Amino acid sequence: MLLSLWRRWRRWRRGRPFWGGFFAVLAGAEICALPLAPLKVMLQQGIAGIPSVLMGIVMIVLGLTAWFSPAQRSLAGVLTTLIATAALVMSNLGGFLIGTLLGILGGGLMFAWQPNATARRPSPEPQSPTPTGTTPTGTTAHPDPQGAQP
Numbered sequence: 001m002l003l004s005l006w007r008r009w010r011r012w013r014r015g016r017p018f019w020g021g022f023f024a025v026l027a028g029a030e031i032c033a034l035p036l037a038p039l040k041v042m043l044q045q046g047i048a049g050i051p052s053v054l055m056g057i058v059m060i061v062l063g064l065t066a067w068f069s070p071a072q073r074s075l076a077g078v079l080t081t082l083i084a085t086a087a088l089v090m091s092n093l094g095g096f097l098i099g100t101l102l103g104i105l106g107g108g109l110m111f112a113w114q115p116n117a118t119a120r121r122p123s124p125e126p127q128s129p130t131p132t133g134t135t136p137t138g139t140t141a142h143p144d145p146q147g148a149q150p
Helices: 002-014 018-036 046-068 070-090 092-096 098-112
Strands: none
Touching: 018 046, 018 070, 018 092, 018 098, 046 070, 046 098, 070 092, 070 098, 092 098
16 A cells, blocks of 8 residues: 555656755745744844745745646746745845745746656558658658648
8 A cells, every 4th residue: 555655656746847846835935934033033124024925925836836737837937936036136135045046946947847758669661662752642741740640
């Protein structure tokens, strides 16, 4: 049973940009938590607390979006990177640079992730007596990169 759960977890994790979402959630939590830290830890609280909390929450939501809706990974990745960069200026150096760096890394991983395509074996080409580049009906064959047949 434990082995079955582990296999299901691995299949779920590999079917989405898991690490990009993980780093985005971590960055959002770090940026969001710093304004709530004791004043001795903070450089300057002021009005910077509100944007920090909002940017952190949005980054957490974008990381979860990448996990549970992998089709939206590109938009989530770009927005995560932009928010992490904006946090550098608006949120105490982006969570002392840790949140910004994690956010940029997570956004890049989300944007770059591609679904695992199953490898197709090339089909053997039939031997035909027709000249190269023509079909039996006499029309010119056009190579279709998506593999559609006329």
